[in-house]
Amino acid sequence: xxxxxxxxxxxxxxxxxxxxxxxxxxxxxxxxxxxxxxxxxxxxxxxxxxxxxxxxxxxxxxxxxxxxxxxxxxxxxxxxxxxxxxxxxxxxxxxxxxxxxxxxxxxxxxxxxxxxxxxxxxxxxxxxxxxxxxxxxxxxxxxxxxxxxxxxxxxxxxxxxxxxxxxxxxxxxxxxxxxxxxxxxxxxxxxxxxxxxxxxxxxxxxxxxxxxxxxxxxxxxxxxxxxxxxxxxxxxxxxxxxxxxxxxxxxxxxxxxxxxxxxxxxxxxxxxxxxxxxxxxxxxxxxxxxxxxxx
Numbered sequence: 278x279x280x281x282x283x284x285x286x287x288x289x290x291x292x293x294x295x296x297x298x299x300x301x302x303x304x305x306x307x308x309x310x311x312x313x314x315x316x317x318x319x320x321x322x323x324x325x326x327x328x329x330x331x332x333x334x335x336x337x338x339x340x341x342x343x344x345x346x347x348x349x350x351x352x353x354x355x356x357x358x359x360x361x362x363x364x365x366x367x368x369x370x371x372x373x374x375x376x377x378x379x380x381x382x383x384x385x386x387x388x389x390x391x392x393x394x395x396x397x398x399x400x401x402x403x404x405x406x407x408x409x410x411x412x413x414x415x416x417x418x419x420x421x422x423x424x425x426x427x428x429x430x431x432x433x434x435x436x437x438x439x440x441x442x443x444x445x446x447x448x449x450x451x452x453x454x455x456x457x458x459x460x461x462x463x464x465x466x467x468x469x470x471x472x473x474x475x476x477x478x479x480x481x482x483x484x485x486x487x488x489x490x491x492x493x494x495x496x497x498x499x500x501x502x503x504x505x506x507x508x509x510x511x512x513x514x515x516x517x518x519x520x521x522x523x524x525x526x527x528x529x530x531x532x533x534x535x536x537x538x539x540x541x542x543x544x545x546x547x548x549x550x551x552x553x554x555x556x557x558x559x560x561x562x563x564x565x566x567x568x569x570x571x572x
Contacts, residue, residue, distance in 0.1 A: 321345050355395040355454060356412045358478075359383055360445055361426060362459030364403040365434030370550050375485045378550040379458050380427055382483060382558070386456060387419045397422060401429055404437035404465075406444045412453075436463045442470035449478065458483045460490075461534060472541045482538060484547040491531075491549075492524045 321337055324344035332346040361383065367376035390397050396412035399422055408429065410422060438459065445455070455478045457471070474480055493514050514520060531547070538545040546557045 321347060355390075355393070356398065356449075356451060357386075357390045357395050357454045358398045358400065358412070358445070358449060358456070359386070360400045360402060360441065360455060360457045360459075362403070362436060362438070362457075363401045363407065363426075363429055363431045364436040366436060366460055366462055369490070370487050371489050373550050375460055375487060375550055378548070378554075379483075379485050380423070382485075382548075382554050383426065383456075383458060384423055385554075385558075387422065391416055391419050399426065400441065400445055400448075401426065401431070402438065402441035403431045403433040404435040404440065405433065406441050407431045407433070409448065436460075437465040438463050438467035439465040439470055442467055442474055446470060446474050446477065453478050455480045456483055457481070458485065460484060460486050462490075468537055468541060471543060475541060475543050480543050482543050482545045484534070484545065485550065486547065487550045491527050493520050 321334055322345065324333060324338075324346050328346050334345050334347050337345040361379065363376070367379065368374055370377065387397050394414065396414045397419055398412035399408075399410050400406055401408040408425070410425065436459070438457075438461075442457075449455070455474060457480060459482075461482070461484050471480070471482075493512075496514050498511060498513055498515075512519065535545065535547070546554075548554050548557060
């Protein structure tokens with residue numbers, strides 16, 4: 278019972294913490310971008326002056342020797358999926374872990390989806406899909422998802438998005454909004470399945486990294502441990518050449534990652550764990566409003 282109370286308290290705290298962001302910044306932009314997805318056939322009717330000729334049903338028109346058009350209505354019922362990397366590297370963090378930061382962002386977006394009456398589902402992934410919870414609507418479902426995400430213990434500590442993204446593409450049949458949340462520290466060839474996923478769905482990559490992953494401070498001899506493999510390495514951080522080489526390597530990897538995302542037309546937000554995520558998130562949503570008006 279005490280564990281249940283602790284979980285509920287944690288989720289309530291998340292709800293309160295993200296409420297201002299959802300109310301004031303995200304929801305308006307979210308609604309503008311994700312206000313409706315695709316079109317659904319409604320009826321065949323007589324062609325009227327001003328109608329788009331591309332909507333003419335030529336088969337019906339030829340049969341009755343009179344122009345008819347197909348009329349469609351906008352689909353309002355959206356599906357929002359979160360593909361969440363729960364591998365070992367998410368435990369790393371200087372002041373707040375990447376997992377905790379991700380949870381804040383996910384909660385904000387889930388509550389925005391809730392306000393928009395959209396269905397929400399999750400894939401928890403490592404080098405495979407560890408858990409899949411299908412789309413459902415309602416506050417009770419969102420709270421259940423946040424509970425599962427915050428307390429989930431994966432079977433694997435490894436990151437390999439290739440297979441999970443293939444599984445996601447196979448699982449989601451209807452066009453959806455897909456947020457992929459990861460540090461993308463991944464040597465697998467995940468770009469091909471990501472590109473396929475992007476062609477079928479609207480994909481937004483949220484990359485969460487810690488400041489210490491970008492540069493190493495001068496603190497003398499330290500022992501570093503890989504959260505996924507458990508491998509340990511003793512390094513001398515007072516060595517300026519080592520620090521510069523490390524920073525240069527990280528910058529090259531960052532540039533390569535962003536270039537690949539741009540090539541595959543995947544909207545991307547890169548965030549540090551100590552960074553306020555509201556502004557970058559607002560910018561990416563506003564960009565999508567300007568670009569598409571909607572998905």
